[in-house]
Amino acid sequence: MNPVFEVSNLRKAFGGLAVTNDVSLAMAPGDRVALIGPNGAGKTTFVNLVTGNLSPDSGEVRLGGEAVTKIDAVGRVKRGLVRSFQVTRLFQDMTPAEHVGLAVLQRDGKAKRAFGNFLAMSDVMTEVDELLGKLGLASLMHRRVSEIAYGQQRLLEIAVALALKPKVLLLDEPAAGVPQSDTGRIEQALADLPGDLAVLMIEHDMDLVFRFAKRVIVLAAGAIIFDGLPADVTRDARVREAYLGSYANASHIA
Amino acid sequence: MALVMNSENERLQHQRRFSGDLIGITAIVAIGAIGYFVFPDNLALLTRMITIALLVLSLDLVTGYCGVATLGHAALFGSGAYAAGILSAHYGINDPLLMMLAGIAAGAIAGLLSGAIILRAHGLPQLVLSIALIHLFHEFANKASSWTGGSDGLSGIAPDPIFGLFEFDLYGQTAFFFGMTLLLVVFVLLRFLVRSPFGMLCRGIRQDPLRIRAMGGSPMAALIRMYVISGAVAGVGGALNAISTQVVGLDSLSFTQSAEALVMLVLGGTGSLFGALSGTVIFMLFEDYVSAANPFHWLTMVGALLIAVVLFAPKGLFGTAAAFVRRRKEARA
Structure with a gap:
């Protein structure tokens, strides 16, 4: 299958330090990839390069075959590259319905309409109802975000991303900060993501990585040191070295 | 089942919002009527209040709804x-x-110009840009005295009767009713605007522009557009001022006027049309009353009122009252 998302030879240095060093990867529709790596491996920089918040020194980012390296972050969102945030970024005094409604309107290019209330636009509301219903947020749809639990805010982040109908979804630690009791709901939401969507998840929680990903990429010191099946990742010598004293070794000792 | 509940919810929200419109219009008409009968000899004050209310509403659009800091409105x-x-x-x-x-066209153009400059910066630099801008506008009007009359003011304005029927009389009756009509029309249009998709987009931009970009929206384009709309509203106020007083002075283009508008907005409560309106009415009534009662210390009292509001009702008088009513309702439910 043709890749929907492709990064080739991406490089970025701050001063003399190569933070992203010749990174290449490709994803096809339906891929479930986890990007892991120790702290300081360059995951955040990689995300910023891909989303267009930073521009690379060299290399290329392609979306659906089109080079988007010169296109800004907004343009990439419009072309189907959507991200969620590690710390939820929601509008505290707005409701889930308003969040998803705004995303739907934005996607359809109707967010500049200066008349009419979207609550009365049946096409928008049908989609809002459906999306929030799927994620179990229907009963909260008219509450303010500041009044709903953090786990539910996490789900809302996913709902907003999905409302934009992405082709490629970057999930930045989708379960970070969520109490253990609520992670099941989030994992369920991740399992229910559309089948043709390419998902790249950045995650620290290895249990979640193993349950979600069909492929794991390990980033260390700005370079990809492993790209393969989840089952092989803990056995890889270079990965162990990179994680010295952390998860891979710890599990061995235990 | 869920769908039924949602459409129920939707209808309730609609009714609440629609009744909000009715209450708002009724309140404006009622307060106008009370003013008309209480101050029949001072309609000029009421008309002045309407013009300033339009300025404060316009400021609320960029400051209250979009979070732009400006002292040059x-x-x-x-x-x-x-x-x-x-x-x-x-x-x-x-x-x-x-x-x-x-007036509307000139206000919108001035809004476009101001927005294009002020929106380049954020926070304190933005505030400084806005101050620089109002001084430039003021100085320009001062120097172009063959057009503006400079510091003597622009006189010789003689508006015809409206529709050839209603002459602008000495008592200010026509000007007052003209102003009330304009205010009602603007208010209804703005009620539509602030809860339209565009209004919601602007509220989002105020809270987190980066989030809006991640949704594929362009904050800059939306803010410039809001600035133009805001300019049109301020232009209505300015034109009404010129028509009703038949003179335009440099003070209408001053830093003081900008700052006073911001004070009124904060007094009533930002981010709400009712807040902008009530702040204007309360400030100007207070100013009028206190300056007559004690011409030497009235500014002191205005200052004391402001400190009291900022300390004890930081959401503004209307904002605090609305929050109080909401809490009471929730406690009962």
Whole structure:
């Protein structure tokens, strides 16, 4: 299958330090990839390069075959590259319905309409109802975000991303900060993501990585040191070295 | 089942919002009527209140709804006033509706210009830019005295009767009713605007522009657009000022006027049309009453009122009252 998302030879240095060093990867529709790596491996920089918040020194980012390296972050969102945030970024005094409604309107290019209330636009509301219903947020749809639990805010982040109908979804630690009791709901939401969507998840929680990903990429010191099946990742010598004293070794000792 | 509940919810929200409109219109008409009967000899004050209310509403659009910090908003108001005045004084076009249109257009252009400059910065630098801008507008009007009358003010404005029927009388009756009509029309249009998709987009931009970008929206384009709309509203106020007082002074384009508008907005409560309106009415009534009661210390009292509001009702008088009512309702439910 043709890749929907492709990064080739991406490089970025701050001063003399190569933070992203010749990174290449490709994803096809339906891929479930986890990007892991120790702290300081360059995951955040990689995300910023891909989303267009930073521009690379060299290399290329392609979306659906089109080079988007010169296109800004907004343009990439419009072309189907959507991200969620590690710390939820929601509008505290707005409701889930308003969040998803705004995303739907934005996607359809109707967010500049200066008349009419979207609550009365049946096409928008049908989609809002459906999306929030799927994620179990229907009963909260008219509450303010500041009044709903953090786990539910996490789900809302996913709902907003999905409302934009992405082709490629970057999930930045989708379960970070969520109490253990609520992670099941989030994992369920991740399992229910559309089948043709390419998902790249950045995650620290290895249990979640193993349950979600069909492929794991390990980033260390700005370079990809492993790209393969989840089952092989803990056995890889270079990965162990990179994680010295952390998860891979710890599990061995235990 | 869930769908039924949602459409129920939707209908309730609609009813609440619709009744909000009715209450708002009724309140404006009622307060106007009370003013008309309580101050029959001072309709000029009421008309002045309406013009300033339009300025404060306009400021609320960019400051309250979009989070833009500005101390130069009178630039938009004054541009509207001068455009309407110049049309009459220099071109002899005295139709009040045409003068109003000129005011709206000039306000919108001034809004576009201000927005294009002010929105380049954020926070304190933004505030400084806005101050620089109002001084530039003021100085420009001062120097272009052959057009604006400079520091003597622009006189010779003589609006014709509205529709050829209602003459602007000495008592200010026509001006007052003209102003009330304009205020009601603007209010209803703005009610539509602030809860339209565009209004929601702007509220989002105020809270987190980066989030809006991650949703594929362009904050800059939306803010510039809001600035133009805001300029049109301020232009209505400015033109009304020129038509009703038949003179335009440099003070309509001043830093003081800008700062006072911001004070009124904070007093009533930002981010709410009712807050903007109530802040204007309360401030101007208080100013009028206290300055008559104690001409030597009235400014002291205005200062004390402001400190009290900021300390004890930081959401503004209307904002605090609305929050109180909401809490009572929730406690009962």
